[in-house]
Amino acid sequence: MTLALLAQPATAESQTWSDPAAHWRAMTAAVADVSGPVAALSVPALRYNALDMLVRAGGVPIRVASKSVRVREVIDATLALPGYRGILAFTLPEALWLAETHDDVVLGYPTADRAALTRLAGDEAAAARVTLMVDDIAQLDLVDAVVPPARRATIRLAIDADASWRAPGLGHIGVYRSPVHEPGEVANLARLIADRPGFRLVGLMMYEAQIAGQGDATGSGDAVIRWMQRRSGHELLERRGAIVEAVERIAPLEFVNGGGTGSLELTASDRSVTEITAGSGLLAGHLFDGYRAFHPAPAAAFALEVVRKPAADIATVLGGGWIASGPPLASRQPAPVWPQGLTTMPREGSGEVQTPLRGEAARGLRVGDRVWFRHAKSGELSERVAEFQLVDGDRRVGAVKTYRGEGKVFL
CATH class of the missing domain: 2.40.37.20 (D-serine dehydratase-like domain)
Incomplete structure (x- = not known):
């Protein structure tokens, strides 16, 4: 069995x-x-969680976050369910390993792993299956320093744009990830990528951690958290749409990724998003007990x-x-x-x-x-x-x- x-x-x-x-x-x-x-x-609980996440996503494909599972057979079994598509990996060596059996692996974080970059650059099949994540032109400089464009396969890239909320009077709410936040900043990075030989921009990711990763039914400050998430969600809906529109004037995007286990419903309602990443909800650590929606x-x-x-x-x-x-x-x-x-x-x-x-x-x-x-x-x-x-x-x-x-x- x-x-x-x-x-x-x-x-x-x-x-x-x-x-x-x-x-x-x-x-x-x-x-x-x-x-x-x-x-x-x-197994019955895993099955329940996998199917419940599909219902919550409302038909938007779910990319499996491998860091939230780290068991290949669970990842494979989940991807066999209609509605799941692709993997979000957490390191480039892991992405290369998974790409041996999967044809759509997006790296969720920038990498400085020179050995793994050398492997990626020298393997046409892996380069066609793996997408690197960037948010700074310095990350492209590193790739070029490892293997110059003329000596490597074309590297697929996605931009990680900051999804945190810069709240009036409160400042930064969310996690510190990408330095590009406004549509103009993201578009400028997209132009620089488009002008660089050896790279191809194919995707965009925005992870709203202040919504997806913050429970709203923990018994401590829930009213404030719900207020913050409503306001942040409205702001993000408008800004993400503007970012996608600006980037697609520069390069056609294969995917626009957002969300997480805790924000499936909200992220699925954003028409600029083509897929949602989730994984924690499969095994369900106890931090996910503190949510109203699921x-x-x-x-x-x-x-x-x-x-x-x-x-x-x-x-x-x-x-x-x-x-x-x-x-x-x-x-x-x-x-x-x-x-x-x-x-x-x-x-x-x-x-x-x-x-x-x-x-x-x-x-x-x-x-x-x-x-x-x-x-x-x-x-x-x-x-x-x-x-x-x-x-x-x-x-x-x-x-x-x-x-x-x-x-x-x-x-």
């Missing part, structure tokens, strides 16, 4: 996550014979084993310090989800080699029992394990290797 199951309809019996007790007990039973720590992937199923989780009991109401598991990237906040820690009611210790948190968990549920835990956690962000869990066990209900139905399990460490 493989991830081709994503194409099969889900049954009510397989959607156990609506009943946490039933879901986590079934997950525990499914991997009972696998030594820990163990990462598991619920409620993903907990597809990915990991279980750690209790190895000591320092007190009656404390159970200590081996490992646990699988912290997600971002600001060093409690929200970036793995969340213990089963048994319910366990919390990390304020002065220890998730530890490198051990994590003490306190709560009434700890009284019933014994050495050798398992505690289930959900990672804060989706793809980063894949960097901690070699494989995911595939689970359907209370059955283990296979396993899939992560990038790391395939011997690949990209970033």
Whole structure:
């Protein structure tokens, strides 16, 4: 049984996550014979998330963000579903690897990897399949310095334009990515690219992180966040349309990419966008629990084993310090989800080699029992394990290797 199951309809019996007790007990039973720590992937939950994202995208194709998955078989199975198209990679070596079996790989971030650029420039097939991301003419200078235009294949390029909101009186709201923000700035970069031999401008990307990556139902400042997202969304709708119009006067665009898991509905409503990138919603890290518009199923989780009991109401598991990237906040820690009611210790948190968990549920835990956690962000869990066990209900139905399990460490 493989991830081709994503194409099969889900049954009510397989959607156990609506009943946490039933879901986590079934997950525990499914991997009972696998030594820990163990990462598991619920195939019905993954299928539910993949199809729900298609509904939310309203017919706009979804490009899979590989960094939010980092499991080739999951990426392949998702792309086999009608409505998914292409990959957004996170490093050029990864993009070249994926381009061996996929013909549409866009690099989501600029690169300075000289060895990988040399490989790309010397491989006509890869150069036709991989699109580099740029936001500064200096990035083109670097490519030319590695391999001059006369000695390489034509390099496909996309411009990453800043999608943050420059709010009156508040300033920059969003992430710091591209230096080109206004239509004129983006158009000027597009002209410089069009005038450079050895390059071809084919795409545009704008990622509205302040909308896609910011939950609006977290219980803290939600009203302010919703106000910001409404205002930012209106501003972006107008500015992105103007940017696309300006760039297409210079070069015809194959794609205009926007959004993320948290903004599928909004980004799909923008007629200037031809595709949306999403990936986090597939595995559904716990950061995506704080959104009003959608409620993903907990597809990915990991279980750690209790190895000591320092007190009656404390159970200590081996490992646990699988912290997600971002600001060093409690929200970036793995969340213990089963048994319910366990919390990390304020002065220890998730530890490198051990994590003490306190709560009434700890009284019933014994050495050798398992505690289930959900990672804060989706793809980063894949960097901690070699494989995911595939689970359907209370059955283990296979396993899939992560990038790391395939011997690949990209970033």
